[in-house]
Amino acid sequence: MRIEAVELVRVAMPLVRPFRTSFGVQHARDVLLVHVMTDVGEGWGEAAAHAEPFYNEEFTESASLVLERWLVPAVLGADLRPEDVGARCAQVKGYRAAKAGLEMAVLDAGLRADGVPLARYLGGERAAVDVGVSVGITPTVDELVEQVTGYVADGYRRVKLKVMSGWDREPLRAVRAAHPDLALQVDANAGYTPADADLVASFDEFGLLMVEQPFAPEELQAHADLARRMRTPICLDESILSTTHTATALDLGACSIVNIKVGRVGGLLEARRIHDLCRDRGVPVWCGGMLETGIGRAANVALASLPNFVFPADLSASDRYWRRDLTEPFELHGSQLRVPSGPGLGITVDRDALADLGATVHTIRTVPGASR
């Protein structure tokens, strides 16, 4: 297929409630969408970067700039398959959310033209995926318990609590007391240091499914040391940027569960390769989330339908994030989201919602007659 034009669409999406983690509080998402126009039709992708470089180095403005200056020119006017996008973008180091958004859009266009749903293309085997909810840090422990109880009433059967120093054992004790049998896990977003290992190891008493990314991304050995002294499995998020990072972390014993996020690893195809590597090594994975709109969520749900995604995904219904999503809303059915069955991402982008939210569009086109 030939890439004829690319639109970078930017839209501020207010969250239904603020989302606080050890790296800061988000009141709205600075959403960056990639819309490709090709000779076989259009496609959409989401570059799930954070507004600020607090989760990782990338941030929305930087992702947009890198797309405009290097990634889009690397595919514009070219006759390519979606599987070629990664290699064309490889000269750019990092900026994995930007690359993921571009690859997603080209995949959506190609699969739509072929009439193939993304989940089927990726090798998904389920029509619906188990999902959980990620609960941010709240002003008080009572508010946390209230939020968790509300989500459990909605149908979520797995809850992830964000923790940080000063917000860990006390909220954990309270949530555990209120919900003794709830599947519960925690995520520190790299907020502890190896000097906090005793404290983190003490979370064993709360009967957690896993502890996610207690230390900095590069602290693989410290994670391995912690894993050896904890009963609770360690899961890595920020440390895992590629199949190579995954293999190294597993060789070291730094984790026994892997969180796969499309925007963190550079795209759906690298995400699938990490899934396959983990499957071959008997390591369970689950699909992380970055508060995506319905566009990125559709891709995540398709990915999470692959067989080695064994823990519930960090993908909730649209109404947990947005008053109005950019697609038809994802709804909870029991504790599951349905995998879209239409071609490509299987969603329709709501252009009226984009307009009402004040989306801005930057269009990048080929020069007529030029080819590469």
Ligand code: NPQ
């Ligand atoms: C995590 N996600 O597992 C993240 C944190 C997070 C649902 O807890 C843009 C880029 C938005 C990165 C929102 C959840 C993000 C983001 C949340 C990361 O660590």
Ligand code: MG
């Ligand atoms: Mg995480």
